[in-house]
Amino acid sequence: MDANDVTAGRARGRVALRVGSTGPYSSELTAGQIGAIADIAERYGSGAVHVTPRQTMEIPHIDIAALPDVTTLLAGHGLHIGYAGRRPRNVTACSHWCLYNVAPMRDAALQLNCLLNENENEKMPLPGKTNISLSGCGFSCVRSRTSDVGVIARSEIVITDKKCKKCSLCVKEPLGCQVDAITLAEGAVVIDRQKCVRCGFCSGVCRPGSIMMKSKSFDVFIGGNGGLKPREAFLYRTVPSLREAMELIGSLLEGYRAHAREGERIGDLIERAGMEWPGQKT
Numbered sequence: 001m002d003a004n005d006v007t008a009g010r011a012r013g014r015v016a017l018r019v020g021s022t023g024p025y026s027s028e029l030t031a032g033q034i035g036a037i038a039d040i041a042e043r044y045g046s047g048a049v050h051v052t053p054r055q056t057m058e059i060p061h062i063d064i065a066a067l068p069d070v071t072t073l074l075a076g077h078g079l080h081i082g083y084a085g086r087r088p089r090n091v092t093a094c095s096h097w098c099l100y101n102v103a104p105m106r107d108a109a110l111q112l113n114c115l116l117n118e119n120e121n122e123k124m125p126l127p128g129k130t131n132i133s134l135s136g137c138g139f140s141c142v143r144s145r146t147s148d149v150g151v152i153a154r155s156e157i158v159i160t161d162k163k164c165k166k167c168s169l170c171v172k173e174p175l176g177c178q179v180d181a182i183t184l185a186e187g188a189v190v191i192d193r194q195k196c197v198r199c200g201f202c203s204g205v206c207r208p209g210s211i212m213m214k215s216k217s218f219d220v221f222i223g224g225n226g227g228l229k230p231r232e233a234f235l236y237r238t239v240p241s242l243r244e245a246m247e248l249i250g251s252l253l254e255g256y257r258a259h260a261r262e263g264e265r266i267g268d269l270i271e272r273a274g275m276e277w278p279g280q281k282t
């Protein structure tokens, strides 16, 4: 543990700890883990716990002298501290039980968190703060488009030869298309591909199978960030599997590590490099 693992508190000699889990996934705590965090907040902190925007639990007002004890107690419950300073933040992902998941992202987030934040021996050092956010569908609840690296799972849909029953379920909310990309014509549905955002909701509600998901795909975005100079990420590449998205993220992070200056965010590096990704593999 070093100064990067804790956040300075307002009171002298006190710090705030950001806590994540080593399993089943950093932002999916068990009741026992939540109880352990509550106990620590009572015994060593102010009794309060804050939930951060990046899905970690923050325990404020911890006495610096108590850090070794607190770290040991947390480790006993599969919890660890970090995600602060010029470090990768907690890799965020959607809840895997969300109805809209095209592909659950929890396991991918866990894998990246192990690489970037949790495995002390194999931790991949990065030059600056790095937010990675994995969304199971285009709603992008974990803000993939304003992260240094973001993934959004997509559904590639196809109209089949199964007869449309004209039930209209696919046409509009609550279960169907939310961007008005579907119209019902004579005996068939028509999809406006310019409007379609590849969410797959229509295929999910179509009982006869007139619209079906043909395949999944994964949009990988890079260069976004929030903060004082917010910046939207741009679509870097679309790949056909989560495995390939993970490989791509690995090579992007290697490029970031090799080319960025100390403290530089991915978006800053891209801007400095003239909007080309250093070491880009084609």
Ligand code: SF4
Residues within 6 Å of the ligand: 094, 095, 098, 099, 100, 101, 102, 135, 136, 137, 138, 139, 140, 141, 142
């Ligand atoms: S992005 Fe989609 S899958 Fe993920 S939590 Fe939001 S609605 Fe659910």
Ligand code: SF4
Residues within 6 Å of the ligand: 155, 157, 176, 177, 178, 179, 180, 181, 182, 191, 195, 196, 197, 198, 199, 200, 201, 202, 203
């Ligand atoms: S996949 Fe396209 S057409 Fe189907 S509901 Fe989503 S946006 Fe609409």
Ligand code: SF4
Residues within 6 Å of the ligand: 163, 164, 165, 166, 167, 168, 169, 170, 171, 184, 189, 205, 206, 207, 208, 209, 210, 211
């Ligand atoms: S495509 Fe399917 S969901 Fe849409 S109107 Fe036809 S039968 Fe209903």
